[in-house]
Amino acid sequence: MMVDVLDIAANLKAVEAKIADAARNADRDPNSVTLVAVGKAHPGERSRAALAAGHMVFGENRVQEAEAKWPELKAQYPDARLHLIGPLQTNKVRNAVALFDVIETVDRPKLAAALAKEMTHANKRLECFVQINTGAEAQKAGILPEDADAFIESCLKDHGLWVTGLMCIPPVGEEPSLHFALLREIAARHGLKNLSMGMSADYEIAIAFGATHVRVGTAIFGERQPR
Numbered sequence: 001m002m003v004d005v006l007d008i009a010a011n012l013k014a015v016e017a018k019i020a021d022a023a024r025n026a027d028r029d030p031n032s033v034t035l036v037a038v039g040k041a042h043p044g045e046r047s048r049a050a051l052a053a054g055h056m057v058f059g060e061n062r063v064q065e066a067e068a069k070w071p072e073l074k075a076q077y078p079d080a081r082l083h084l085i086g087p088l089q090t091n092k093v094r095n096a097v098a099l100f101d102v103i104e105t106v107d108r109p110k111l112a113a114a115l116a117k118e119m120t121h122a123n124k125r126l127e128c129f130v131q132i133n134t135g136a137e138a139q140k141a142g143i144l145p146e147d148a149d150a151f152i153e154s155c156l157k158d159h160g161l162w163v164t165g166l167m168c169i170p171p172v173g174e175e176p177s178l179h180f181a182l183l184r185e186i187a188a189r190h191g192l193k194n195l196s197m198g199m200s201a202d203y204e205i206a207i208a209f210g211a212t213h214v215r216v217g218t219a220i221f222g223e224r225q226p227r
């Protein structure tokens, strides 16, 4: 599917309208939901088109790809905020802390320690979400639900990370609601206010379950080319 610059502005408007409807249907303030526009696997020009249309919150899932696109875009749009939504290797922590504004994928003790150390070193305090592997899928990143409580507490107390929320990616082909409800329940136990859940196919459902951040790629930027 070809997507041009005009389409991106129109797609953004359409997604924002659906977000607002979904929020109102759930008796929520539409402003309580942040749209994270996921530009992964698309040329930087598409993110630039979204920036030109006034959108400022973006997600990328690979540090290296983000480093190729975003220093230039951020120089041009200093208010842009970039969320890391993909797995983070500890050898990329320095680069990630330098470029991203929010790390959504804190998912293991070694990474929590490396992030805390690097943030101290860089004198930065990035907002963090803990990723929960709600479907306990072997191939998927995220802390297992049964380990979540101890890990969240450890991130906050042992590592001093600024954890404000949780993130999940429900298993493909499963009813996502159960996963959204589980994420909300774990967050509530820890008084965490942010829930990053919902993608192009299910963000309206996620909003009904309390999503504060929806990560939408395809509905804004079109189908991704195979890498």
Ligand SMILES: *Cc1c(COP(=O)(O)O)cnc(C)c1O
Binding pocket: 038, 040, 061, 085, 086, 169, 199, 200, 201, 215, 216, 217, 218, 219
């Ligand atoms: C790619 C990706 C998205 C966006 O998916 P779409 O279905 O294109 O909206 C959201 N979250 C994560 C973690 C992703 O990797």
